[in-house]
Amino acid sequence: MSNLAGILARTGALALSFLAPAAAIAEEALITNQPANSLSFVDLGTMKTSAEIRIGGKPAGIALSPDKKLAYITAPDGKELTEVDATSRTVKRRLTIAGGPLGIAVNPISGEVYVAGWYSNQISVVEPGDFTVTTEIAVGLSPSGLAVSPDGKLLLSADRDSNEVSFIDIATRTRTGSVKTGERPFGVTIDADGKRAYTANVASDDVTVIDLASRSATGRVSVGHRPYAVALAGGKGFVTGQGAGTITVFDLATLQQLKTIEACDHPEGIEASGADGAVYAACWGDNVLVKIDPKSLEIRGKASTGDGPRAFGKFLR
Amino acid sequence: MLKRVALAVVCASLMPALTSNGALAHGPTRQKVTQTIEINAPADKVWAAVGNFQDMGWTGIVTKTEGTGENGAGAKRSLTVPNGKLEENLLKFNAEAKTYSYELPKADPKVLPVANYSSTITVTPDGDKSKVEWKAAFYRSYGLNDPPPEESDEAAVKAVTGLYEASLANLKKKIEGGS
Numbered sequence: 449m450s451n452l453a454g455i456l457a458r459t460g461a462l463a464l465s466f467l468a469p470a471a472a473i474a475e476e477a478l479i480t481n482q483p484a485n486s487l488s489f490v491d492l493g494t495m496k497t498s499a500e501i502r503i504g505g506k507p508a509g510i511a512l513s514p515d516k517k518l519a520y521i522t523a524p525d526g527k528e529l530t531e532v533d534a535t536s537r538t539v540k541r542r543l544t545i546a547g548g549p550l551g552i553a554v555n556p557i558s559g560e561v562y563v564a565g566w567y568s569n570q571i572s573v574v575e576p577g578d579f580t581v582t583t584e585i586a587v588g589l590s591p592s593g594l595a596v597s598p599d600g601k602l603l604l605s606a607d608r609d610s611n612e613v614s615f616i617d618i619a620t621r622t623r624t625g626s627v628k629t630g631e632r633p634f635g636v637t638i639d640a641d642g643k644r645a646y647t648a649n650v651a652s653d654d655v656t657v658i659d660l661a662s663r664s665a666t667g668r669v670s671v672g673h674r675p676y677a678v679a680l681a682g683g684k685g686f687v688t689g690q691g692a693g694t695i696t697v698f699d700l701a702t703l704q705q706l707k708t709i710e711a712c713d714h715p716e717g718i719e720a721s722g723a724d725g726a727v728y729a730a731c732w733g734d735n736v737l738v739k740i741d742p743k744s745l746e747i748r749g750k751a752s753t754g755d756g757p758r759a760f761g762k763f764l765r
Numbered sequence: 766m767l768k769r770v771a772l773a774v775v776c777a778s779l780m781p782a783l784t785s786n787g788a789l790a791h792g793p794t795r796q797k798v799t800q801t802i803e804i805n806a807p808a809d810k811v812w813a814a815v816g817n818f819q820d821m822g823w824t825g826i827v828t829k830t831e832g833t834g835e836n837g838a839g840a841k842r843s844l845t846v847p848n849g850k851l852e853e854n855l856l857k858f859n860a861e862a863k864t865y866s867y868e869l870p871k872a873d874p875k876v877l878p879v880a881n882y883s884s885t886i887t888v889t890p891d892g893d894k895s896k897v898e899w900k901a902a903f904y905r906s907y908g909l910n911d912p913p914p915e916e917s918d919e920a921a922v923k924a925v926t927g928l929y930e931a932s933l934a935n936l937k938k939k940i941e942g943g944s
């Protein structure tokens with residue numbers, strides 16, 4: 449994190465961001481530990497926790513600023529959005545958001561922060577400069593995962609209890625349509641090309657593949673019991689199955705299952721470190737972060753975290 | 766201990782009616798309960814008592830277990846407890862490792878104030894003794910923001926903890942007492 453090579457790697461990656469948006473290899477994971485009320489900083493080189501700071505309010509969701517210097521964390525019980533300086537590892541600001549703030553995403557272009565209200569059925573738009581809610585956008589029931597397209601124009605909300613994904617035009621703050629998914633979509637992930645989205649459907653044990661241009665569901669993949677979220681790496685999808693304790697790997701082109709990895713107790717938040725980098729998943733039940741090699745599809749490392757890691761969102765920097 | 770469980774169950778019955786949204790959503794924070802007990806008997810003997818998805822008689826609380834599918838994939842069971850029934854599904858069963866996992870997708874809060882509940886019971890040998898671990902993951906039954914006390918996270922944890930403590934104590938007494 450703090451070494452010169454790391455700084456150069458990130459600076460270089462930013463300069464090349466138009467050519468290779470997902471080329472940066474993450475060095476650190478920021479893991480929300482929900483029952484522990486904390487945030488763990490895990491060094492991905494050594495797979496050791498280097499720091500743990502208190503957040504409070506049962507933190508669950510996380511997203512990072514475009515330069516990855518700030519982390520935004522939702523605490524649904526505490527009804528707060530917390531801004532953390534990831535470098536100094538300190539809480540900077542707190543903002544009250546009443547309706548069960550859970551899912552969160554940051555606009556990769558503007559840095560705007562979007563927070564899903566699990567109970568309020570709306571998305572709060574937070575202006576990052578003065579850290580206030582500027583707009584609220586009505587969506588479906590129990591909005592969960594959020595994702596923003598790489599061009600920063602489209603916001604998707606997985607509306608868990610409506611069994612659909614809302615399409616929101618960011619410029620006009622308007623919900624312009626929706627696509628039906630499997631039952632109870634929770635996590636939603638948009639690919640690096642901005643062409644497809646994938647939802648993890650908790651109650652139907654599958655993933656819905658959505659074509660963003662035509663706004664239609666174009667595929668379905670069966671995965672492990674009670675899927676939570678999807679990560680994309682090396683032409684493959686990786687899906688955490690909370691109930692099964694597995695990570696299901698499928699081919700993005702053929703949508704065929706490649707492997708079921710016996711992972712851990714309640715794997716949840718999952719993210720790929722760059723386009724071909726390792727995949728990391730937080731295991732709520734046994735308090736670890738697991739590292740998966742996207743080629744061999746084997747678990748290559750484990751790091752201890754605080755109690756009950758969820759890491760729902762984008763947590764790698 | 767049985768009285769304590771029954772009390773939690775009665776309190777939960779005072780819950781207000783759920784709205785349409787609340788019937789679907791769940792609490793924002795999943796809860797963990799892990800209870801263990803050491804039993805002065807070999808693991809094979811303990812597993813013989815607990816290692817059947819179709820018989821929860823060892824708990825001393827479940828008065829009847831009715832089910833289908835034995836211990837195989839897709840097995841189901843209906844447990845009769847003092848205030849009602851719990852309908853559970855088997856997720857994983859591994860006799861060699863002496864462990865099985867099951868889920869209770871939804872429950873009447875009057876019986877157990879939890880939602881999306883899953884649990885694993887494992888018997889581990891420790892010399893000529895055994896350790897039984899019972900580990901649950903669940904949400905509170907109340908699906909809306911700001912739950913009433915009887916359907917809070919704390920109430921859900923208390924009910925499951927009470928159920929597990931009483932059941933494991935009954936198992937220990939039953940096996941060590943030789944009955």
